[in-house]
Amino acid sequence: DVKVTQSSRYLVKRTGEKVFLECVQDMDHENMFWYRQDPGLGLRLIYFSYDVKMKEKGDIPEGYSVSREKKERFSLILESASTNQTSMYLCASRAWDRPNYGYTFGSGTRLTVV
């Protein structure tokens, strides 16, 4: 069964901490995405990557960075966590040549910044 795995289901971090959210997919997908989900705002794209070492800003990149050193792994970094980054974070992947098959999502990481 193909999977997108997010390393943590729940995280609690302190304001100002550097936070790493890890995502690994086993489908050999080229494209990977980070979203955050907030009530009333839906899924908003933070960053995406078309391939290894490539990254593109999404709609809300401020306060975040990403790293894609290997094809299967896409990391989201909160440089200095703030309380307004408390959210559900969702990673997704997609094969570049099958865009209409949509995304495969991980189970999400619920991050609380205190």
Added chain:
Amino acid sequence: DQQVKQNSPSLSVQEGRISILNCDYTNSMFDYFLWYKKYPAEGPTFLISISSIKDKNEDGRFTVFLNKSAKHLSLHIVPSQPGDSAVYFCAASSSTGANNLFFGTGTRLTVIP
């Protein structure tokens, strides 16, 4: 600017009846539309999709209708079951662009036994 909109944040339906979830979009370049279903503490899962060359796609109890002139699509679930209770996200993409998905804000469906 929200390019995909779901104006109903919640919907309650009796078990066995029809559930109709609505979605509107503003970008006329969108040519592929998908519905995702999300349970609490899980990631969204793909439910059904439709290309802009069609106006209807059916998969079991789920049917998606597309009205291109109105820039509107809807998801019909018949008959509704308690296990359908979840948040439903509408999404759209354009093959002329990066093909990334734009998501709506979601509608929470509750099916009452």
